[in-house]
Amino acid sequence: MSPPLDDANPQRPISSILFVMAMQAEALPLVEHLKLDQDDGSLFPAGLPWIRYHGRHEGLDVSVVVPGKCMVFGVDNVGTVPSALITYAAVQALHPDLIINMGTAGGFKGKGAKVADAYIATKAANHDRRIPIPIFDEYGIGENTTISTPNLVQTLQLKEGKLSTGNSLDMTPQDEQIIKSNDATIKDMEGAAVLYVAHLLSTPVILLKVITDIVDGDKPTAEEFLENLSNASLVLLQTSLQMLDFIKGKSLAEL
Amino acid sequence: MSPPLDDANPQRPISSILFVMAMQAEALPLVEHLKLDQDDGSLFPAGLPWIRYHGRHEGLDVSVVVPGKCMVFGVDNVGTVPSALITYAAVQALHPDLIINMGTAGGFKGKGAKVADAYIATKAANHDRRIPIPIFDEYGIGENTTISTPNLVQTLQLKEGKLSTGNSLDMTPQDEQIIKSNDATIKDMEGAAVLYVAHLLSTPVILLKVITDIVDGDKPTAEEFLENLSNASLVLLQTSLQMLDFIKGKSLAEL
Numbered sequence: 001m002s003p004p005l006d007d008a009n010p011q012r013p014i015s016s017i018l019f020v021m022a023m024q025a026e027a028l029p030l031v032e033h034l035k036l037d038q039d040d041g042s043l044f045p046a047g048l049p050w051i052r053y054h055g056r057h058e059g060l061d062v063s064v065v066v067p068g069k070c071m072v073f074g075v076d077n078v079g080t081v082p083s084a085l086i087t088y089a090a091v092q093a094l095h096p097d098l099i100i101n102m103g104t105a106g107g108f109k110g111k112g113a114k115v116a117d118a119y120i121a122t123k124a125a126n127h128d129r130r131i132p133i134p135i136f137d138e139y140g141i142g143e144n145t146t147i148s149t150p151n152l153v154q155t156l157q158l159k160e161g162k163l164s165t166g167n168s169l170d171m172t173p174q175d176e177q178i179i180k181s182n183d184a185t186i187k188d189m190e191g192a193a194v195l196y197v198a199h200l201l202s203t204p205v206i207l208l209k210v211i212t213d214i215v216d217g218d219k220p221t222a223e224e225f226l227e228n229l230s231n232a233s234l235v236l237l238q239t240s241l242q243m244l245d246f247i248k249g250k251s252l253a254e255l
Numbered sequence: 256m257s258p259p260l261d262d263a264n265p266q267r268p269i270s271s272i273l274f275v276m277a278m279q280a281e282a283l284p285l286v287e288h289l290k291l292d293q294d295d296g297s298l299f300p301a302g303l304p305w306i307r308y309h310g311r312h313e314g315l316d317v318s319v320v321v322p323g324k325c326m327v328f329g330v331d332n333v334g335t336v337p338s339a340l341i342t343y344a345a346v347q348a349l350h351p352d353l354i355i356n357m358g359t360a361g362g363f364k365g366k367g368a369k370v371a372d373a374y375i376a377t378k379a380a381n382h383d384r385r386i387p388i389p390i391f392d393e394y395g396i397g398e399n400t401t402i403s404t405p406n407l408v409q410t411l412q413l414k415e416g417k418l419s420t421g422n423s424l425d426m427t428p429q430d431e432q433i434i435k436s437n438d439a440t441i442k443d444m445e446g447a448a449v450l451y452v453a454h455l456l457s458t459p460v461i462l463l464k465v466i467t468d469i470v471d472g473d474k475p476t477a478e479e480f481l482e483n484l485s486n487a488s489l490v491l492l493q494t495s496l497q498m499l500d501f502i503k504g505k506s507l508a509e510l
């Protein structure tokens with residue numbers, strides 16, 4: 001399904017943007033560059049590790065939310081459930097004109113992806129929700145479409161490709177088969193869930209993913225991911241700043 | 256981690272119960288038996304398929320929520336993300352004393368499970384969140400503990416066991432390995448996510464699961480599941496009614 005662009009008034013200039021990111025390492029460069037302030041926490045229920053950073057940038061109201069550190073294990077709350085929850089709560093509280101879910105991802109060299117490439121995902125589906133009952137099988141894949149951004153993609157010279165989401169960093173043979181059937185160039189751990197929630201709440205989404213590791217390459221994913229995380233975070237920063245520059249003053253229909 | 260029983264005042268009689276269920280077929284027998292009314296929908300954001308049923312039963316305030324039918328594919332919104340979202344939204348709106356997440360599940364005969372057995376899950380963990388980076392690996396498993404209910408289990412002669420949750424109805428070799436390492440007797444598609452959200456929001460949870468299929472048996476899971484769904488729904492109804500009878504007038508500490 002497509003988000004109801006008519007309801008969102010695609011002719012009006014975009015005024016508020018919500019960045020949803022899973023890892024603090026992905027978010028902090030943007031937060032620091034834009035000099036965003038950390039909220040007092042009152043936007044979300046008391047006691048939650050979720051964080052919102054907020055400020056203005058060249059006429060745009062910019063929020064960055066991250067689900068913070070796990071209260072038990074102390075690592076970033078990655079994966080579909082925390083990202084879905086914080087997207088839901090932030091959209092309910094802020095009613096943004098546009099969500100940008102950005103983060104690192106794996107890429108398939110067989111589909112043209114290279115480390116540090118910046119991708120806009122045109123569609124997102126799931127590869128770890130196998131429900132072999134008619135119609136439930138399609139629900140499990142749950143492919144959704146993002147908003148169309150041809151001008152943004154052309155101006156910033158971004159790549160486009162389909163995204164497949166799963167809660168694991170690695171890939172089993174079953175995952176691989178479904179990722180192929182999803183025709184995916186990029187693989188992440190949150191995108192399809194953010195898009196699902198955004199569609200539930202009729203909010204347009206852009207999925208920006210920067211490649212940290214080549215899934216169909218020789219190196220172990222975890223090692224390659226950690227090696228390239230810092231560099232990919234810089235590309236995320238540069239691309240997100242270029243995106244904000246491009247978006248300011250434009251409507252959804254002009255993206 | 257354990258829910259903060261002290262904060263929840265374990266000595267006070269339980270007055271409000273929130274049932275979270277993934278499938279309407281699991282929920283409707285209880286809704287009809289208790290003559291619960293369907294809300295006008297204003298509890299949740301407009302346009303969402305989520306449903307709340309509500310009423311009083313022998314002094315208890317009883318809500319049943321289901322994430323409803325997928326707006327694209329028309330099937331029940333099963334899996335971790337919809338259940339996490341509706342648990343979050345319902346707890347924020349209703350502040351229940353106790354969540355009961357009940358539903359059907361697979362069982363392992365090697366751990367003593369039989370079709371139609373009713374289990375209380377003592378712990379829940381995930382088996383489809385493989386993140387092979389130190390500490391992230393433990394976060395991915397994400398084991399959480401439910402509240403202790405020794406009197407309930409003994410009086411109703413329920414079975415106890417650990418639950419492992421994943422977004423697929425089937426089981427890959429990798430899933431099986433992690434389910435074994437999670438020491439699980441029962442396997443479902445929502446429990447660990449409901450428990451995760453409940454812990455975030457400091458709300459006590461009981462996980463009641465009735466076995467529809469034997470995972471380590473001979474029959475294909477989907478076929479066995481569909482065959483036994485109706486009978487398991489009856490066991491869910493009977494057990495949930497017995498639970499309400501047992502809970503009324505009691506505090507959390509007496510369960």
